[in-house]
Amino acid sequence: TGRCVVAVDGPSGSGKSTVSRRLAVSLDARYLDTGAMYRAITWAVLRSGVDLTDAASVAKVAGEVDLRIGTDPQGYGVTADGVTVDKEIRGPEVTGAVSAVAAVPAVRELLVARQREMIAKAGRIVVEGRDIGSVVAPDADLKVYLTASEAARAQRRSAEDAADVAATAADLARRDKIDSTRKVNPLQQAPDAVELDTTALGIDEVVARLRELLTERG
Ligand code: C5P
Numbered sequence: 681t682g683r684c685v686v687a688v689d690g691p692s693g694s695g696k697s698t699v700s701r702r703l704a705v706s707l708d709a710r711y712l713d714t715g716a717m718y719r720a721i722t723w724a725v726l727r728s729g730v731d732l733t734d735a736a737s738v739a740k741v742a743g744e745v746d747l748r749i750g751t752d753p754q755g756y757g758v759t760a761d762g763v764t765v766d767k768e769i770r771g772p773e774v775t776g777a778v779s780a781v782a783a784v785p786a787v788r789e790l791l792v793a794r795q796r797e798m799i800a801k802a803g804r805i806v807v808e809g810r811d812i813g814s815v816v817a818p819d820a821d822l823k824v825y826l827t828a829s830e831a832a833r834a835q836r837r838s839a840e841d842a843a844d845v846a847a848t849a850a851d852l853a854r855r856d857k858i859d860s861t862r863k864v865n866p867l868q869q870a871p872d873a874v875e876l877d878t879t880a881l882g883i884d885e886v887v888a889r890l891r892e893l894l895t896e897r898g
Contacts, residue, residue, distance in 0.1 A: 683803045686709075687813035687817050687824065690810075694827055703891070704806040711751055711808075716758050721747065723765050723769050726777060735786070738781055739790075779858035799816070824875075826876055827877050
């Protein structure tokens with residue numbers, strides 16, 4: 681059980697969270713949900729009442745939040761300034777604002793540094809996000825880029841959130857557009873990442889394939 685860092689990137693609804701958690705459990709590794717960190721900062725920004733388009737104010741709030749996140753793949757908690765926000769960060773207000781907050785360069789700088797510290801400390805960890813293989817952990821042992829058809833992604837997300845499929849599809853398209861066109865660290869596949877289309881695959885199949893890839897890499 682030596683060092684092992686697995687970077688899992690991809691658009692919303694590609695199956696990153698479920699796959700990353702399962703993979704971490706099967707590897708006896710820690711798990712870091714970087715999206716939850718951007719969401720928790722967004723929660724704090726919304727609570728502070730600052731204008732979302734005012735990057736300097738958003739960055740200031742982000743710099744002052746006491747953000748804590750666990751790394752247990754079987755269940756981790758997120759707190760912001762001592763408030764448990766696990767539920768709130770999945771709500772429509774945060775989901776609607778997170779891509780704007782995540783596009784602020786100072787916010788990314790702050791969270792990327794935190795993420796690198798957590799990865800170094802854990803040693804064995806599966807990290808999921810949008811810029812893990814490209815920016816946060818470019819020296820990861822395995823980089824995976826998960827994709828799925830738009831229909832499959834909307835289907836999965838709407839089932840998780842008990843929401844309308846059409847509305848979910850529109851929200852995913854909106855977030856993906858902001859995430860992949862922002863200036864700093866956009867969602868992108870690292871050149872050395874293995875792309876895996878999960879549209880027709882079950883979770884177990886995806887996890888098994890990733891384990892195989894890790895074994896091949898020694
Ligand atoms: O993965 P999740 O849907 O929770 O991520 C929420 C948002 O956080 C994404 O839409 C994206 O704007 C941002 N994010 C990011 N970089 C990451 C992880 C998430 O910009 N590494």
